[in-house]
Amino acid sequence: MMDMFIKEVARGKRGARDLTSEEALRAAEQIVFGQASDAQIGAFLTAERMKMESVDELLAFIDQFRSLSTIHPIEGSIDCSGPYDGRNRSFYSSFATAFVLSSFGIPVTLHSSPTLPPKQGITLYDMLQTIHISLDHKEQKTIIHAAKKSGVFILPTEQWCPPLQRLRPIRQQLGMRTMLNTIEKLLRFSESPYMAIGIYHGTIMNKMTEVLKKSGVKRGMIVQGMEGSEDLPIDRRSRVYVFNEIYEEWNVIDPHLYELSATYPEMKWTAKRQMDVSLSVLKGTADLAFYHTVILNAGVRLWISGKTPSIEEGIYEANYAIDSGRAFNQFQLWKESMHQSVAI
Secondary structure, X not given: XXXXXXXXXXXXXXXXXXXXXXXXXXXXXXXXXXXXXXXXXXXXXXXXXXXXXXXXXXXXXXXXXXXXOOOOOOOOOEEEEOOOOOEOOOOOOHHHHHHXXXXXXXXXXXXXXXXOOOOOOEOHHHHHHOOOOOHHHOOHHHHHHHHHHHOEEEEEHHHHOHHHHHHHHHHHHHOOOOHHHHHHHHOOXXXXXEEEEEOOOHHHHHHHHHHXXXXXXXXXXXXXXXXXXXXXXXXXXXXXXXXXXXXXXXXXXXXXXXXXXXXXXXXXXXXXXXXXXXXXXXXXXXXXXXXXXXXXXXXXXHHHOOOOOOHHHHHHHHHHHHHOOXXXXXXXHHHHHHXXXXXX
């Protein structure tokens, strides 16, 4: 059956067609249940990349992968979803930002895995290894316990969605982005009503908005952030697409208007350096550029989550959370909880 789907999506620029929702669901089933060969999976993913996935195809694959995932609903949470191929040239702001948000009672969901093609950069998974937290060795009950205690839910994607783990060797051999790079960001392990998501190409903004809305996201922010991430930079303006159930609109986030613009210092990033800078931000001792990056992203996400009526107020509150030590205390609580043994 898989060969039939490949023929439809791989007929070339003029002949290829989008699969229907039902066809896409059947194709996803063939892949996740091992009924398609590695060669067929590689051919299908490559053809979809050339054709460009439709909204219905993405939704069908998301539904199928979610059906085989562990889902732990967290009311009122925000899912901050960045690229799984990591970072090479920029600061990973979302980790520190998560503890700023949780200090205001906003639960945050982050998910990661060992790095993937094409970038093969530093991921959150790698960063956590430097503070002796190996996500794939943590039991689900420990991760959930830490989320309940601290408000920060950080999980290993491939352990919570086993089909992605089985597909890793194929993705590594293909060496390029495929529809799986989008699907893994949209699994919504906590069924978050809010989402901040990064994309590589602005041309897919409308498609992503439709996918997010139909996936259950009530209010979200789509941004072409640093290295295709959800993190807004402070050395340039960023166009951000904001939506809720009623409206959609473009916003321009200009750090200069919030007196947050700065020049990033030259930095050769490693997983340890990413973690060291993140913790120095939470302690209030970081270089101003990294401090301002977290303040800006936290302020915008406080606004997206409905905690503050404006970005300006969100920035003010975020600044207070770090200066008062509240954000760092949330990190310490999360870290301690991740090392605790939890009874069933």
